[in-house]
Amino acid sequence: MTEDGTLLGVAHTGVPPQVDRDDCGLREVLDRVGDRWSVLVLSLLEDGPRRYSDLRRAIDEISQRMLTLTLRGLQRDGLVTRTVTPSTPPSVHYALTGPGRTLSTEVGALLHWARQHRDYIEEHRMRYDGALATHRGPG
């Protein structure tokens, strides 16, 4: 971010910033990162290539359907590569591409923020919910 402090890159021209022109790619990235599993897979791949079943065991709450879908999506966007070793039984491993790696770095920063503000958010939620209960009465 620059000194103008405008997240969406809209210069201070006097008009209130609109969202039309800033949509460029934002939603797509957030959809990618915002789904249930992508960042988890991305982060697991930071240590190096991993096999399909390896990822499956590492996450283990994930269904094989969602793991496949997630990997396909990441592969489609060029964030991971899929490499098949034709053997019996066949072996497939996935690895981050360059962009995949830089993305997971960005996401890592977000995770860092999450850690730092976890308690703050937690406490704020409790206070907010508590205040609500007060306003509306306990019953």
Place this chain on the structure above:
Amino acid sequence: MTEDGTLLGVAHTGVPPQVDRDDCGLREVLDRVGDRWSVLVLSLLEDGPRRYSDLRRAIDEISQRMLTLTLRGLQRDGLVTRTVTPSTPPSVHYALTGPGRTLSTEVGALLHWARQHRDYIEEHRMRYDGALATHRGPG
């Protein structure tokens, strides 16, 4: 991120990293940031406080229901403040808190990444889809 390059903060102890212990706050932040409107609102507030109807016009594809829900969520987490000016008609404005500002900065970095890799992703998708069509035949 430190030099170990592990997004989830799992040290290289020789065991494959699991996701159980790293869930700390990650999902919550991603749920917050991953929904359809939060980051947009966050980013619009970077320029300073805004009134409800002002935000509504700025986004304009958003329903008032979702704007309200989004603002409530951000407020609940202590990321924005809600200030009522009792007048006729009443006026309500929203502003970022400190944590809200740092979060939107992080999100801004993600947006920057999105801009830089937009074309890459776009092209990669087209190639991926094109290759799929080739494998399965034109229909």
Place this chain on the structure above:
DNA sequence: CGGGATCCCCCGCGATACTG
């Protein structure tokens, strides 16, 4: 003006079963 309540639809996701 700034919302709350309600209805409804879509689809992300999980569970399960089958294949090369």
Place this chain on the structure above:
DNA sequence: CAGTATCGCGGGGGATCCCG
């Protein structure tokens, strides 16, 4: 081992109406 195909649900989110 590494997927694919099908079914079904839960809830996120839009549309609409109403209120102080």
